[in-house]
Amino acid sequence: MQDLDLARVAVALxxxxxxxxxxxxxxxxxxxxxxxxxxxxxxRTGGANVSRAVGFRWAAVSGLLDVAKASAAVLLVIVIGGxxxxxxxxxxxxxxxxxxxxxxxxxxxxxxxxxxxGAIIIAPIILAAIFPVFVLTILLTRISSIGSLSASLIGxxxxxxxxxxxxxxxxxxTxxxxxxFxxxxxxxxxxxxxxxxxxxxxxxxxxxxxxxxxxxxxxx
Numbered sequence: 526m527q528d529l530d531l532a533r534v535a536v537a538l539x540x541x542x543x544x545x546x547x548x549x550x551x552x553x554x555x556x557x558x559x560x561x562x563x564x565x566x567x568x569r570t571g572g573a574n575v576s577r578a579v580g581f582r583w584a585a586v587s588g589l590l591d592v593a594k595a596s597a598a599v600l601l602v603i604v605i606g607g608x609x610x611x612x613x614x615x616x617x618x619x620x621x622x623x624x625x626x627x628x629x630x631x632x633x634x635x636x637x638x639x640x641x642x643g644a645i646i647i648a649p650i651i652l653a654a655i656f657p658v659f660v661l662t663i664l665l666t667r668i669s670s671i672g673s674l675s676a677s678l679i680g681x682x683x684x685x686x687x688x689x690x691x692x693x694x695x696x697x698x699t700x701x702x703x704x705x706f707x708x709x710x711x712x713x714x715x716x717x718x719x720x721x722x723x724x725x726x727x728x729x730x731x732x733x734x735x736x737x738x739x740x741x742x743x744x745x
Contacts, residue, residue, distance in 0.1 A: 530611075533606065533608075534607075536607070537611035540598050541599075541614065542618040542619070543622060544597055544598045544619060544622065545598065545622025546623065546626035546628050547626075548570055548629045549587045549591050550562055550570030550571060550572075550574070550575045550634060553575070553579070557579060559579035562575045563629075563632070566578075569632075570629070571634030572587065572591070572634070572637075575588070591642070592642035594623075595616060595638070596643065596645050598616065598642075599616050599619075599642075600646060608702075609702035612646070616643025616712075617643075617711045617712070617715065619639040620643070620712065620715045623636050623639040624719045636719050637716060640715075640716060647705075647708060648708070651684055654683065655683065656676070658676045662676070666734075668732050668734055670720055671727070674723075674724070677717070678713050678717070684709030685709035685710065687705075688702075688706050689706075
């Protein structure tokens with residue numbers, strides 16, 4: 526049984542990383558003859574930069590596929606009988622693969638879309654609770670990184686608290702596995718790590734905005 530569990534963990538890590546590494550942010554622009562997002566803006570392959578390259582509609586397609594690849598990684602682990610530990614590891618590995626893709630020289634996006642995809646399976650209630658924070662923050666600031674950083678931090682804190690306090694009827698009727706602590710720390714930790722350059726620009730008042738006239742934010 527221990528060998529089988531280790532095998533599932535190995536599958537989770539490898540599958541999560543490789544599925545997460547599929548660079549839809551480059552594949553979609555290439556398929557439609559658009560601009561490679563690595564040549565503009567931040568040079569990343571996430572949704573915000575893809576929208577600058579090929580527009581919001583195709584960026585939405587790319588983003589949904591980035592969400593789906595992480596969900597697929599976690600579902601694959603479930604199909605092979607993996608429990609909470611390999612599921613969480615698959616979700617985290619997908620974030621790493623998305624941001625450090627082996628298919629494009631270990632570059633990629635910030636990890637927000639695959640973090641969302643993993644949470645759809647692992648923590649859908651918490652995801653539903655923090656999604657309005659993400660959307661509202663971006664609408665108010667027109668800065669996608671602020672939405673990503675704030676939502677991931679709040680979601681991580683909520684996950685840690687819920688794991689510590691569960692069961693919480695009627696939301697969680699059974700205790701959550703301790704590995705969810707790792708998820709609560711790991712997801713925001715990775716997202717903030719992959720946003721370090723954004724954080725630097727935010728502190729300097731130079732972060733890029735989304736939408737019309739998407740120039741840098743004005744320093745206070």
